[in-house]
Amino acid sequence: MYRTHSNGELRLQDQGKEVKLVGWVQRVRNLGGMTFIDLRDRYGITQLTINEQADAEVKDIVGQLGREFVIQATGAVVERSSKNSKISTGEIEVIISKIAILNAAEVPPFTIEDESDGGEELRAKYRYLDLRRGPLRRAMELRHRMAQEVRCYLDSVIFLEIETPFLIKSTPEGARDFVVPSRMNQGEFYALPQSPQTFKQLLMVAGYDRYFQIVRCFRDEDLRADRQPEFTQIDCEMAFVEREDVLQTFEGLITHLFKSVLNVEFKEAFPRMSYADAMKYYGSDKPDIRFDMRMVELNDVVKGKNFSVFDNAQYIGGICTEGCADYTRKQLDELTEWVKRPQIGATGLVYIRLTAEGIKSSVDKFYIAEELQKLAALFNAKQGDLILILAGAKRKTMEALGSLRIEMGNRLGLRQKNVYAPLWVYDFPLLEWDDETQRFYAMHHPFTSPKPEDMDKFYSKDKEALRQVNANAYDFVLNGVEIGGGSIRIHEAKVQQRMFEVLGLNAEETAYKFGFIIDAFKYGAPPHGGIAFGFDRFCALFGGQESIRDYIAFPKNNAGRDVMLDAPSKIDEAQMKELGIATIG
């Protein structure tokens, strides 16, 4: 037996026991005649003590130890004189009588402690060493717990976990597919699934009316911050359901995860908001409702006073920031620069301060105090508040104001990590028009059904009518982050066919790419719907971190590379030939 206990296990009541421990040497401290070793494994750290009485052989081996050596040590558990309350084994130490080196280690390229001195790239290259560190280990443990709880809950409400294939047909809609050349069918390619969307729908046709899978998805997208080319979803589908059934079922799952993993309870049902309201009040389809600070549209109140910026704007709106009336000129200038950054894209910022000396604004030339008072009343603003206003093209300005709202929320400390504000957003537009390609794209995906009341518009030839069609789609948003999304699906072949027609596919293309699902719908497809949650992001949020990378054992970097493997990489000529492919350039 290599060990009798783990390094996180021994307590005061184990005093006097003879134990055998294994692990990695985190640190060796030599204090006069005594040597202390911090021995680490997955479960914790135990202090090993080598005192003057130790055998010469033991002392000799200890003298050879370096960081990250793998050792085995035998000794007696004793109470420590100087206790360490920071670690679970901090009340004891083990006085070593025997020690063996199981494997030596080169000096690691960075310190393997909770706070490491290694930069991100270096740690990524030696990910297996980074994974030894406490924060990553805890992230892996959290992820494991989440996965177990997902399975446990969904099993309890009779979902079946069913695996779907990774080598599938390329049908890009939305993101680009990763493709895999086929050796046995030269000149042809598989694609890796962007999600198991069509398979889970086929499982509904097959009669497995509650399906889930914790599944890898692959999307060849330009990597914006914190996206991974492969990521994990909790993918779910149900048959014979309406939106309400889906929302309630998964509210159950989310509530269970919060309770079992974080011990957080929700007293009330999750709030819900239409997409239209989310945009109107928060300038975002994923509002952070941990704080209020709603946007107010001001078009009717401010136009017609000869202030051309407002007169020429499609949309004028503002937010009221509590207690910020004492912002200095410098702070306001800095905020103006902030909204002008290309990512935000506003042209300027108008402010109104409600000070003890009265109302003061950057547009005093155009508006008398009474008019400004009236405007402030729309926000329920009180003395000490600061109103910030943006104006410009409608959608862009609303989004910019939404971003400013988030920024002010950050600055005012209103976005606390341990406060959780779940939200369902529903009734998204079905279609998005793309000027560049002059066609509609499905906002969610082409299997999402239009709302029944919009069916007439869905069959219309008029672009404007089509734009107005709402989808029976919903997102789950947590603290301003979209964690899940789903919809009630189309389950009739002719409606699905119409959808592809709207998306600009002709009958031939539709048959070639999606014939299998349209055919399936002809053989008794039940009404169905589902949802998928971004598992990595869910874990990161539960762990109180912004980046998903720490919650994935072996992630890729921002350029989509695995720097540990140095992948992607070239393959040799023979392999290319066998696959029947060649590269250009």
Ligand code: ASP
């Ligand atoms: N397959 C969808 C996605 O990956 C989720 C769903 O509609 O269930 O976004």
